[in-house]
Every structure is written in structure tokens, then in C-alpha cells.
Amino acid sequence: MQVKLKDIAEKSGYSITTVSRALAGYNDVNEQTRQHISEIAATLGYQPNLLARQLRSQRTYTLGLIIPAQDQSFSNEFFSQLMVGIGDAASLEHYDLLISAQVPGQDEMAAYRRMVGGNRVDGMILARTRQNDERIAYLKKQKHPFVVNGRGAPGEANDFPYIDVDSQLGIRAVVAHLAERGHRDIGLILPPLKIAFTEYRHDGYREALSAARLSYRADYVVYGDLLRSGGYQGAQSLLSRSPQITAIVACNDLMALGAMSAAQTLGLRVGQEFAVAGFDDIPAAEFAHPALTTARQPIYEIGQRLVKMLVSLIEGKPVKQTQVLLPSTLVIRASSENRKE
Amino acid sequence: MQVKLKDIAEKSGYSITTVSRALAGYNDVNEQTRQHISEIAATLGYQPNLLARQLRSQRTYTLGLIIPAQDQSFSNEFFSQLMVGIGDAASLEHYDLLISAQVPGQDEMAAYRRMVGGNRVDGMILARTRQNDERIAYLKKQKHPFVVNGRGAPGEANDFPYIDVDSQLGIRAVVAHLAERGHRDIGLILPPLKIAFTEYRHDGYREALSAARLSYRADYVVYGDLLRSGGYQGAQSLLSRSPQITAIVACNDLMALGAMSAAQTLGLRVGQEFAVAGFDDIPAAEFAHPALTTARQPIYEIGQRLVKMLVSLIEGKPVKQTQVLLPSTLVIRASSENRKE
DNA sequence: TTGTAAGCGTTATCAC
DNA sequence: GTGATAACGCTTACAA
Numbered sequence: 216m217q218v219k220l221k222d223i224a225e226k227s228g229y230s231i232t233t234v235s236r237a238l239a240g241y242n243d244v245n246e247q248t249r250q251h252i253s254e255i256a257a258t259l260g261y262q263p264n265l266l267a268r269q270l271r272s273q274r275t276y277t278l279g280l281i282i283p284a285q286d287q288s289f290s291n292e293f294f295s296q297l298m299v300g301i302g303d304a305a306s307l308e309h310y311d312l313l314i315s316a317q318v319p320g321q322d323e324m325a326a327y328r329r330m331v332g333g334n335r336v337d338g339m340i341l342a343r344t345r346q347n348d349e350r351i352a353y354l355k356k357q358k359h360p361f362v363v364n365g366r367g368a369p370g371e372a373n374d375f376p377y378i379d380v381d382s383q384l385g386i387r388a389v390v391a392h393l394a395e396r397g398h399r400d401i402g403l404i405l406p407p408l409k410i411a412f413t414e415y416r417h418d419g420y421r422e423a424l425s426a427a428r429l430s431y432r433a434d435y436v437v438y439g440d441l442l443r444s445g446g447y448q449g450a451q452s453l454l455s456r457s458p459q460i461t462a463i464v465a466c467n468d469l470m471a472l473g474a475m476s477a478a479q480t481l482g483l484r485v486g487q488e489f490a491v492a493g494f495d496d497i498p499a500a501e502f503a504h505p506a507l508t509t510a511r512q513p514i515y516e517i518g519q520r521l522v523k524m525l526v527s528l529i530e531g532k533p534v535k536q537t538q539v540l541l542p543s544t545l546v547i548r549a550s551s552e553n554r555k556e
Numbered sequence: 557m558q559v560k561l562k563d564i565a566e567k568s569g570y571s572i573t574t575v576s577r578a579l580a581g582y583n584d585v586n587e588q589t590r591q592h593i594s595e596i597a598a599t600l601g602y603q604p605n606l607l608a609r610q611l612r613s614q615r616t617y618t619l620g621l622i623i624p625a626q627d628q629s630f631s632n633e634f635f636s637q638l639m640v641g642i643g644d645a646a647s648l649e650h651y652d653l654l655i656s657a658q659v660p661g662q663d664e665m666a667a668y669r670r671m672v673g674g675n676r677v678d679g680m681i682l683a684r685t686r687q688n689d690e691r692i693a694y695l696k697k698q699k700h701p702f703v704v705n706g707r708g709a710p711g712e713a714n715d716f717p718y719i720d721v722d723s724q725l726g727i728r729a730v731v732a733h734l735a736e737r738g739h740r741d742i743g744l745i746l747p748p749l750k751i752a753f754t755e756y757r758h759d760g761y762r763e764a765l766s767a768a769r770l771s772y773r774a775d776y777v778v779y780g781d782l783l784r785s786g787g788y789q790g791a792q793s794l795l796s797r798s799p800q801i802t803a804i805v806a807c808n809d810l811m812a813l814g815a816m817s818a819a820q821t822l823g824l825r826v827g828q829e830f831a832v833a834g835f836d837d838i839p840a841a842e843f844a845h846p847a848l849t850t851a852r853q854p855i856y857e858i859g860q861r862l863v864k865m866l867v868s869l870i871e872g873k874p875v876k877q878t879q880v881l882l883p884s885t886l887v888i889r890a891s892s893e894n895r896k897e
Numbered sequence: 898t899t900g901t902a903a904g905c906g907t908t909a910t911c912a913c
Numbered sequence: 914g915t916g917a918t919a920a921c922g923c924t925t926a927c928a929a
Contacts, residue, residue, distance in 0.1 A: 217673070219906055230916045235908065245914060262673030266611040267906035270921050275607070277654075284644045292839075295636040302657035303625045311676075313618070314653040316643035332603030334558075334922090335652075498633075502843030560922055571900045576924065586898060608922035611905050675906090 218259045227255050238263075269334075277311045278525060279336035281326050284316040291442075292497035293467065293514060297342060297364065300518020308526045310337075324349060331359045338525045340364070344377075344411035351375055362525040364517055366540075368411040369418070376524055376537035378517050382412045382494070385510035385543035386419030387426075389464055389492045392508070392545060394427035396552075398462040398490060401429070403436045404449035404474060406466050410441070416466050416494070435460065439470060446473025454481060461489055462551070468493035468500045468509055475503065475550065490551040494543070505549035512543055559600045568596050579604075610675075618652045619866060620677035622667050625657040632783075633838035634808065634855060638683060638705065641859020649867045651678075665690060672700045679866045681705070685718075685752035692716055703866040705858055707881075709752040710759070717865055717878035719858050723753045723835070726851035726884035727760030728767075730805055730833045733849070733886060735768035737893075739803040739831060742770070744777045745790035745815060747807050751782070757807050757835070776801065780811060787814025795822060802830055803892070809834035809841045809850055816844065816891065831892040835884070846890035853884055 220238075224231045229248060237244045237252040238261075269275045280301065285291045298314075305312050313336050315326050327350055330336050337360065341350055344365035354361040355375060363377040393401050403420050406413050417436070424431050437453050439445030446465050450473065453460055463478070465471035471493025475485050483489040486505035493500060496511035520539065527534040561579075565572045570589060578585045578593040579602075610616045621642065626632045639655075646653050654677050656667050668691055671677050678701065682691055685706035695702040696716060704718040734742050744761050746754050758777070765772050778794050780786030787806050791814065794801055804819070806812035812834025816826050824830040827846035834841060837852035861880065868875040 217675075217906085221906080231906090232908085232917080233915055236915090239908085243914060248914080260673075262669050264611075264906050265670065265674035265676050266607055266616070267675075267921090268908075270605075270607040270611050270905090270923090271907045271909085273921075282643070284647055285640050292636075295633075295640070298639075299626050299636070299657075302623070302655060303659070306625055306657035306659050306662070311671075312655045312657075314643060314655055316640075316647035316653075318644070318647050321647070328603050329606065332558075332601075333606035334608075335606050499839060499843055502840055502845065504843065504845075558922085562922080572923085573901080573925080574899055577899090580924085584898065589898085605922050608905090609924075611907090611921090612923045612925085614905075 217264065218261045219264065220261075222259060223252060223255050223261060226259070227252050273334070275335060275337050276309060277313050277336045278305055278522065279313045279315075279330040279339045280342075281315045281317050281323070281330070281339075282342070284318040291469065292499060293469075293495055294342070296497065296514040297518045300515035301340060301522050302518075304519040304522035308522060310522070310526065324353065327353055331357055337529045338362070340521055340525060344368075345409045346411055347371065348411065360525060360528045362521045362528070364521060365411055366538075369414045371411075373538065376528065376534075378520055378524070378539040378541065379412075380512045380517075380541045380543045382415040382543075383419035383422070385494060385512075385545075386416040386464065386466070387423040388543070388545045389494070389508070389510050390420050390423035391426065392547065393462045393464065393490055393492065393551060394423065394429060396462075396490065399429055400457070400460045400462070401435065402450075402453040402457065402460045402463040404446055404453070404463060404465040404470050405436060405438050406441045406445070406470075407438055413466070420464065439473075441467050441470060443469050443473035443476070446470030446475075447477045448473075450474035450477035451481075454478065454483075462491070464492050466494055468495045468497045468507060471507055471509065471550075472499060472503055475507070486549045486552050488553075492551055496544075496546055500546075501548070503550070505552075508548045508551035509546050510543040511546045513541065517541070558605065559602045560605065561602075563600060564593060564596050564602060567600070568593050614675070616676060616678050617650060618654050618677045619646055619863065620654045620656075620671040620680045621683075622656045622658050622664070622671070622680075623683070625659045632810065633840060634810075634836055635683070637838065637855040638859045641856035642681060642863050643859075645860040645863035649863060651863070651867065665694065668694055672698055678870045679703070681862055681866060685709075686750045687752055688712065689752065701866060701869045703862045703869065705862060706752055710755050712752075714879065717869065717875075719861055719865070719880040719882065720753075721853045721858075721882045721884045723756040723884075724760035724763070726835060726853075726886075727757040727805065727807070728764040729884070729886045730835070730849070730851050731761050731764030732767065733888065734803045734805065734831055734833065734892060735764065735770060737803075737831065740770055741798070741801045741803070742776065743791075743794040743798065743801045743804040745787055745794070745804060745806040745811050746777060746779050747782045747786070747811075748779060754807070761805065780814075782808050782811060784810050784814035784817070787811030787816075788818045789814075791815035791818035792822075795819065795824075803832070805833050807835055809836045809838045809848060812848055812850065812891075813840060813844055816848070827890045827893050829894075833892055837885075837887055841887075842889070844891070846893075849889045849892035850887050851884040852887045854882065858882070 237249045339361040342364040346368040366379045437449045439449035475491045493509040500507040578590045680702040683705040687709045778790045780790035834850040841848040
């Protein structure tokens with residue numbers, strides 16, 4: 216079976232306590248005995264049982280992350296990139312990651328309760344906040360360390376640590392860019408209202424229109440889910456009822472890519488008389504055809520910073536800023552070219 | 557603090573044992589008491605401490621996965637896709653995932669020892685096997701359940717459960733396709749020899765050449781690491797010393813994409829007089845410019861099947877086949893068009 | 898049907 | 914410096 220402290224204790228003649236402390240590097244152990252014990256531990260191939268250690272010390276050195284399951288077809292690069300950033304940084308901080316994929320029908324809060332209430336992690340990372348987010352309420356109530364990618368919706372109390380990108384300014388810049396290119400009929404595909412950033416992006420759109428002296432038309436705005444399919448359908452309904460639209464802004468790149476397909480299916484030449492823009496700058500945006508104009512979020516970096524912030528919170532280290540709002544960067548590519556002449 | 561069995565026991569008047577069994581759904585508990593206990597547990601918001609449970613029952617319902625850290629620039633879609641497949645399937649099987657990113661300088665085996673020897677997981681998933689893979693030797697020695705994406709190198713004993721794609725046939729098909737398109741000088745970029753599939757792919761290349769009555773030239777073969785940069789450099793050295801080469805096959809898509817850039821930088825028109833092909837069919841392959849011809853692996857599905865196999869192994873369920881060799885599918889895209897006339 | 902007690906492998910407290 | 918002993922919160926023989 217497993218080599219445990221007891222085995223080393225017996226073989227060395229010392230007590231379990233001393234062995235434990237010797238291996239933990241306490242300085243109230245004779246250097247001779249420490250050496251001796253370490254050697255035996257090494258030859259026996261001792262590997263501490265981390266479950267026991269975690270149970271006893273109430274510390275897991277593990278961060279939890281619950282992500283939406285992503286079925287086959289629509290792999291979601293946003294989450295992949297975020298996870299990579301989180302994983303890399305966690306590793307540098309010597310934390311592991313406990314990940315649970317959330318299959319649509321399942322009870323999401325149960326997954327949180329198991330991780331947090333089940334003592335499996337020292338802290339949680341949340342992504343993609345929602346209006347009145349139940350998960351945030353739960354974590355606050357539990358007083359469990361957590362950090363969030365995203366803020367609450369406008370008007371909500373943001374009394375928790377987060378890193379978010381300024382969606383409002385981001386969409387505003389995108390729409391301003393399209394207006395400047397000469398587009399006067401710009402459609403918008405928003406995610407469901409329950410997503411926290413929806414209203415920010417909606418506001419950014421309104422602001423840009425009014426700055427460009429274009430009037431806001433409710434029939435130029437449509438809702439869809441944050442996938443390619445949502446963008447495809449959104450663009451379809453937008454274009455069928457308002458064929459005068461010459462540009463569509465989607466609230467993430469996946470939707471924008473879907474919108475692009477829809478427009479192309481209708482015979483519109485994206486990048487020529489028609490424009491499409493997105494948000495995020497996932498890798499596929501660059502490789503799309505035409506390449507997609509978008510508001511870039513530093514996703515990987517956000518993942519890293521979330522981890523650093525969370526670990527500081529867990530370990531009680533001071534953290535300069537617990538609420539970070541990053542700017543997005545307008546990335547102009549072929550999908551919005553050639554309108555202005 | 558945490559609500560524990562003891563609290564429910566006190567409040568209900570039953571013993572900890574009975575509470576434990578009532579909540580676990582044992583049928584040797586009076587239905588009345590079960591009801592009563594469940595109610596109290598619910599009102600108290602009882603959440604079992606999973607660490608304690610795991611320690612006691614020696615069962616974690618967690619699968620371990622150690623992946624290479626992927627720095628900022630070169631996010632590796634192969635691993636992302638594999639992880640998504642693994643995560644989705646694990647969730648359906650009610651397992652969580654413990655993930656540790658392997659930062660280059662770190663001691664990889666230590667990470668395995670911590671997960672496995674530390675009793676943190678019920679099984680491990682390995683990806684990208686290497687010649688004489690130390691990790692496999694370790695897991696076999698520990699008799700810890702594991703499954704592998706990839707086999708041992710040719711000649712090694714494959715006495716472990718795996719799912720792999722037939723690399724040899726895959727590359728063979730790619731090279732045959734290029735030969736058929738009229739290419740007679742086909743370069744090959746192999747990954748480092750320590751990667752287990754390197755020799756399979758090398759062999760596939762040789763076979764296809766001889767089937768096409770082309771002679772094998774050692775100077776048409778070059779090694780590089782499995783990233784864009786490896787492909788870029790590989791193509792550069794290939795083309796500088798053998799400018800007569802008209803097609804390059806890389807052993808994964810990332811390298812192929814790098815090779816494509818290198819060729820384009822040299823002024824070659826990929827998809828016209830020059831061809832490039834890869835292996836894997838990551839999403840970027842389709843969106844590349846020109847789109848990349850490649851041997852497709854069903855990465856997501858492999859992830860799913862690995863999990864199903866591993867869970868069966870863990871739970872002692874029968875598993876029909878523990879060594880699965882899947883075919884790859886030749887996907888012909890623009891990067892290999894227009895040579896034959 | 899229910900309870901007592903042991904034990905999973907650690908770490909922490911307190912004596913010696 | 915070192916060693917008993919008691920937790921951590923749970924499951925599970927074995928008794929009653």
C-alpha cells in the first residue's frame with residue numbers, strides 16, 4: 216500500500232510527530248534526525264496523502280472553476296483561452312485547478328455548493344456574470360474567497376473583486392468606427408438580458424449612435440445566445456425585417472462569425488458593401504474570412520490576473536486593486552473595410 | 557462554521573451513524589427517520605465535506621490531467637479541444653477534473669506523484685506520449701488507473717489502455733495525396749524523436765513515397781518542436797537547402813501553419829505552386845489562409861472516449877476494447893490545390 | 898432499526 | 914528535541 220508517516224516512523228525509530236515535522240522542515244528538529252528521516256522517506260518513496268493533509272489543515276491549494284460544457288460543434292475559444300491563462304498562472308503560484316463542466320440540464324448551484332461547501336477548493340473563479348448573479352450571492356454569503364471575470368449589471372452593487380473589460384467603451388468604439396466608415400444603419404445583436412454585460416454594451420451602442428447623430432431604433436436590436444447559432448439567427452431576423460442595414464455589431468466574436476455566415480448566405484459581401492464586427496478577439500476572429508473587426512479583450516491576461524488576485528485574497532496578501540476595469544482595443548480588420556469612399 | 561453530521565445528529569436526536577446512512581440513502585433506516593433527518597439537513601444547509609469523505613472512502617470521483625502550460629502567444633488548440641471533450645464527458649459521468657499546468661522548468665514527474673501518490677484522483681489521463689514514457693512506467697508501477705491518448709513508439713510494449721489515431725496511415729494518405737497532385741519533392745517536418753508518434757509518421761511518409769515511386773531523401777526531413785515556430789523554422793531550413801521542394805508535410809497543424817507562413821514569406825504561393833499539409837484538423841486549419849489540408853483526428857471524441865474508458869476501468873466495469881486505434885480522415889483544402897494539371 | 902467505535906493519514910497542542 | 918494524543922469530518926464493521 217501507500218507509504219505513510221507511520222512507516223517512516225517505525226523504520227526510523229522516531230515518532231510520527233517528529234517525522235511529520237522533520238519533513239515539513241520545522242526548525243525544532245535536530246538536523247541529524249531530519250537528515251536521517253528524509254533519507255528514509257526518500258528510499259521508501261514517501262508521498263504525503265494530500266487529502267489527509269487538506270482535511271486536517273483546511274487548505275487545499277486548489278482553485279475551483281465551473282465552466283459551461285461546450286458540445287462538440289461549438290467549442291468556445293473564449294473559455295479555452297481564459298482557462299489557459301488561469302491554468303498557467305495557477306501553476307506558477309503552485310495551485311491546482313479543479314474544474315467541473317456544467318452540462319446544461321444540471322443544477323449549477325449544486326456544483327458550486329459541492330466545490331465550496333465540500334471544502335474542495337480554497338477559492339473560486341467565476342466567469343461571465345449574470346444579472347443578479349446567484350453564484351456571487353452564494354459566495355458572498357459563504358465568505359469564500361472568489362474573483363470574478365465581469366461585473367454586475369449596471370446599477371448592481373459591485374462589492375466583490377473582479378476584473379472586467381469596459382464593454383461600454385468597447386462597443387462604443389466599434390460602432391463609432393462603423394459610423395465613421397459611412398454606415399448609418401447599424402444592427403446590434405445582444406446576448407440575453409440576464410448576461411450582466413448586455414446593458415453595458417447596449418449603452419455603448421446607444422452612445423456611439425448619438426455621438427454620430429444617428430437615431431436609435433429598437434428594431435435594429437435583436438437578442439441571441441452567445442454562440443455562432445445565436446449570431447446567425449440574429450442576423451437573419453435583423454436583415455429580413457430591415458434589409459437597409461449595412462453593418463451588424465455582435466456582442467462577441469462567436470456571434471459575429473455566425474452573423475457573417477448569415478449575411479454571406481444572403482449574398483452580402485462582408486468587407487465590401489456590408490460590415491460585421493464582434494467583441495473579444497478570439498483566435499478565430501483573425502482567421503475568419505474576411506478577418507473580423509472586433510474589440511479585443513486580453514483574455515489570457517485576464518485569466519492570469521484573476522489567479523494572482525485570488526491567491527492574494529486567499530493568502531491574505533495585500534492586493535492593490537480588487538476591482539479592475541481594463542480597456543478593450545479596437546482591432547480593425549477586413550470585415551469592416553471599404554464602405555467609406 | 558460548517559454544518560456537519562454531528563450537528564444534524566444533535567438536532568435530530570439520532571446518532572452520527574444513522575444520519576450518515578439516512579443521507580446516503582441506505583435502506584436499513586426507517587423511512588420516518590430518513591425524512592426527518594433529511595429535512596433537518598436541508599434546513600441546516602448541510603453540505604458534506606468531500607475531503608473527509610474522500611479520505612475515508614479512498615474515492616475521489618476526480619480525474620487528473622496534466623497539460624503543458626501554453627504561454628500567451630501559442631495557445632494550443634489541440635489540448636484545448638481534448639480538454640473540452642474530457643471535461644464534458646467527465647461531467648456526464650459525475651467526475652470532476654483536477655488539472656495541473658506543467659510549466660516548462662518544473663519537475664513533471666513530481667506533479668504526477670502529487671496527484672496520484674497524493675490520493676487526489678481516481679485515475680489519470682495522459683496525452684502526447686513519448687518514447688519510453690516515464691509517466692506510463694510510473695502509473696503502471698503504481699497500478700493506478702490511467703488511459704492514454706497515444707501509443708508507445710514503434711517496438712515498445714503497449715501494455716496499457718490507450719486511444720490513438722493511426723498516424724502512419726494518416727501521414728501516408730496525406731503524402732499520397734500530394735504525390736498524386738504531382739508533387740515529387742515533398743519535405744517533412746517531424747517533431748522531436750522523443751515524441752512517440754514521430755516514427756510512425758516518419759514511416760507513413762516513407763511508405764507513401766515508395767508507393768509513389770519517389771525516393772526517400774534524408775535531406776527532405778527536418779525536426780522541429782510541435783508549435784508554429786517549429787514549423788516556421790523547419791520550413792525555412794528545408795527550403796533554403798532544397799529549394800526544389802514543392803510541398804511540405806508537417807506533423808501537426810500548428811507546425812503546418814508555421815510552415816505556411818515561412819513559405820509565404822519566401823514568396824511562394826501556397827495552394828498554387830506550393831503545397832502545405834498538416835495533421836490534427838484543429839479549428840484554425842479550416843480558417844487558415846489558404847485553408848489547410850490535413851489528416852483529421854476526432855480530438856473531442858477522443859477526449860470523451862478516454863473518459864468513458866477510464867471511468868469503466870476505475871469502477872471495474874467491463875470495457876470491450878482497451879486499445880483503440882482510430883483512422884484519421886484526409887481533409888483536402890486549398891493549401892494543396894492546383895498543382896496537377 | 899439504531900448506536901458504538903475504529904480508522905482514513907495528516908497536523909497541532911501540549912507536555913516532557 | 915521529541916512524543917502522546919486529539920482533532921479534521923466522514924464511512925463502515927460490528928453490536929445491540
